[in-house]
Amino acid sequence: xxxxxxxxxxxxxxxxxxxxxxxxxxxxxxxxxxxxxxxxxxxxxxxxxxxxxxxxxxxxxxxxxxxxxxxxxxxxxxxxxxxxxxxxxxxxxxxxxxxxxxxxxxxxxxxxxxxxxxxxxxxxxxxxxxxxxxxxxxxxxxxxxxxxxxxxxxxxxxxxxxxxxxxxxxxxxxxxxxxxxxxxxxxxxxxxxxxxxxxxxxxxxxxxxxxxxxxxxxxxxxxxxxxxxxxxxxxxxxxxxxxxxxxxxxxxxxxxxxxxxxxxxxxxxxxxxxxxxxxxxxxxxx
Amino acid sequence: xxxxxxxxxxxxxxxxxxxxxxxxxxxxxxxxxxxxxxxxxxxxxxxxxxxxxxxxxxxxxxxxxxxxxxxxxxxxxxxxxxxxxxxxxxxxxxxxxxxxxxxxxxxxxxxxxxxxxxxxxxxxxxxxxxxxxxxxxxxxxxxxxxxxxxxxxxxxxxxxxxxxxxxxxxxxxxxxxxxxxxxxxxxxxxxxxxxxxxxxxxxxxxxxxxxxxxxxxxxxxxxxxxxxxxxxxxxxxxxxxxxxxxxxxxxxxxxxxxxxxxxxxxxxxxxxxxxxxxx
Ligand SMILES: Nc1ncnc2c1ncn2[C@@H]1O[C@H](COP(=O)(O)OP(=O)(O)OP(=O)(O)O)[C@@H](O)[C@H]1O
Ligand SMILES: [Mg+2]
Numbered sequence: 312x313x314x315x316x317x318x319x320x321x322x323x324x325x326x327x328x329x330x331x332x333x334x335x336x337x338x339x340x341x342x343x344x345x346x347x348x349x350x351x352x353x354x355x356x357x358x359x360x361x362x363x364x365x366x367x368x369x370x371x372x373x374x375x376x377x378x379x380x381x382x383x384x385x386x387x388x389x390x391x392x393x394x395x396x397x398x399x400x401x402x403x404x405x406x407x408x409x410x411x412x413x414x415x416x417x418x419x420x421x422x423x424x425x426x427x428x429x430x431x432x433x434x435x436x437x438x439x440x441x442x443x444x445x446x447x448x449x450x451x452x453x454x455x456x457x458x459x460x461x462x463x464x465x466x467x468x469x470x471x472x473x474x475x476x477x478x479x480x481x482x483x484x485x486x487x488x489x490x491x492x493x494x495x496x497x498x499x500x501x502x503x504x505x506x507x508x509x510x511x512x513x514x515x516x517x518x519x520x521x522x523x524x525x526x527x528x529x530x531x532x533x534x535x536x537x538x539x540x541x542x543x544x545x546x547x548x549x550x551x552x553x554x555x556x557x558x559x560x561x562x563x564x565x566x567x568x569x570x571x572x573x574x575x576x577x578x579x580x581x582x583x584x585x586x587x588x589x590x591x592x593x594x595x596x597x
Numbered sequence: 598x599x600x601x602x603x604x605x606x607x608x609x610x611x612x613x614x615x616x617x618x619x620x621x622x623x624x625x626x627x628x629x630x631x632x633x634x635x636x637x638x639x640x641x642x643x644x645x646x647x648x649x650x651x652x653x654x655x656x657x658x659x660x661x662x663x664x665x666x667x668x669x670x671x672x673x674x675x676x677x678x679x680x681x682x683x684x685x686x687x688x689x690x691x692x693x694x695x696x697x698x699x700x701x702x703x704x705x706x707x708x709x710x711x712x713x714x715x716x717x718x719x720x721x722x723x724x725x726x727x728x729x730x731x732x733x734x735x736x737x738x739x740x741x742x743x744x745x746x747x748x749x750x751x752x753x754x755x756x757x758x759x760x761x762x763x764x765x766x767x768x769x770x771x772x773x774x775x776x777x778x779x780x781x782x783x784x785x786x787x788x789x790x791x792x793x794x795x796x797x798x799x800x801x802x803x804x805x806x807x808x809x810x811x812x813x814x815x816x817x818x819x820x821x822x823x824x825x826x827x828x829x830x831x832x833x834x835x836x837x838x839x840x841x842x843x844x845x846x847x848x849x850x851x852x853x854x855x856x857x858x859x860x861x862x863x864x865x866x867x868x869x870x871x872x873x874x875x876x
Binding site for chain 1: 668669701704711716
């Protein structure tokens with residue numbers, strides 16, 4: 312048998328005359344370089360795919376393969392976006408939506424986590440409320456918008472409430488589930504060290520439950536966008552939802568695309584922000 | 598003070614001769630879909646202050662159940678258990694559990710300091726006591742690590758340091774070394790022996806290893822299964838302070854081991870027969 316020609320593991324096995332040689336690959340020989348190349352490729356692809364899609368769209372629109380009344384060329388959309396920017400309308404719509412979603416989400420999330428902790432720690436209360444919560448959770452939140460408009464009027468309050476309620480139930484249910492999943496061994500360890508109720512929540516229950524709570528927070532962020540757009544479609548004079556809906560009335564389809572892309576960018580940003588928050592808040596959870 | 602001065606030999610409280618633990622006719626049964634399991638039946642057990650008492654017995658004989666009752670995490674179905682609690686500012690007991698109960702969201706340091714801080718001890722004092730105990734179990738340099746970054750043996754040492762550091766009046770340990778490899782186990786046995794000899798504390802120690810029980814204990818209580826009960830109560834005559842190497846050389850060590858094994862073995866064999874009969 313030949314001796315290894317380079318550093319690294321080499322094994323050989325005779326199996327009917329065909330030796331199987333196990334040697335280090337490119338990745339094993341220079342892991343740092345392989346990772347660097349990997350990263351470059353992944354980044355390149357992540358950028359390349361949308362760029363290609365948009366280019367294809369541009370070509371298709373210019374060549375009139377597609378109906379530009381419904382699918383205006385990206386350059387056209389960009390030009391209309393410039394116009395919206397210059398008039399200040401874009402900032403108004405973006406600002407209105409961002410404010411609604413930030414406030415509504417913060418309210419709903421905070422209330423959801425708090426209520427989840429309170430209910431989750433009191434068995435009797437939880438058993439009493441569970442069916443009601445599930446029933447309320449099941450109601451599509453947009454269905455209560457007319458009621459909210461009736462009670463709170465057409466102003467900001469109704470939209471904030473709709474978003475907050477949407478977020479509240481998702482976060483509440485996830486928080487409850489998270490509390491149920493906290494290992495008893497951790498709870499009992501806490502109890503045996505004589506922690507009081509507040510310390511128990513602060514040092515044991517909340518940290519143990521927080522990875523799952525964060526999952527709820529992330530799902531809720533997506534649903535909050537849905538509620539926002541829905542509310543702005545029917546009951547707003549500003550906001551990205553209004554921009555999209557109104558572009559139909561005006562017959563300017565590029566505004567729809569501007570609104571849609573902005574919303575999806577908002578969603579990606581929110582998700583990234585929550586991921587970052589999770590990494591900062593839960594450095595132990597890798 | 599959490600870091601008591603090391604004492605050369607263990608001695609109970611001079612003032613109070615009441616036992617640390619008095620278990621009187623304690624029974625505990627569990628209802629399940631397949632019927633009733635009697636985990637403990639009429640257990641009587643008195644453990645004097647300062648004693649290192651080992652519980653051995655076949656799997657399912659109620660060792661953990663008994664320990665959980667002593668820890669206040671479960672209640673007897675009948676009978677009563679009294680655990681002495683002298684100083685309300687200290688914990689009556691702290692527990693090292695069978696499965697890891699180190700909190701993954703706290704660093705090693707925070708894990709050890711939590712129960713000390715929960716007693717209302719100042720931050721500085723808690724930090725000092727925590728540092729001292731981490732030194733004693735050999736975890737210097739890992740104070741700020743997350744438990745996920747430690748080996749199983751290191752995590753279990755955190756649990757042990759945490760239990761000692763809050764200076765409870767008594768320690769309850771449920772197979773604290775069971776999940777470790779053989780070498781780590783020997784090492785931790787030595788450390789536990791040294792720690793228990795420095796601190797004159799009552800310890801109730803559950804283990805499956807007869808050897809471990811003889812090395813560490815002043816006394817071995819052998820339990821039998823179905824129903825869980827005490828079937829033998831043996832004094833370990835080796836004087837303290839002692840070391841594992843020293844004890845293993847004693848002639849009596851082998852005899853004790855053989856005797857206790859014969860008791861446990863009978864139990865295990867009975868259990869196998871029972872299992873066959875019911876299946
Ligand atoms: N919460 C519970 N519900 C139902 N049965 C239980 C419960 N806890 C313990 N038991 C039963 O009680 C008996 C004693 O259990 P226990 O955990 O005390 O045994 P053990 O001596 O600690 O065993 P091991 O050495 O395997 O840890 C077992 O038969 C077990 O099935
Ligand atoms: Mg057990």
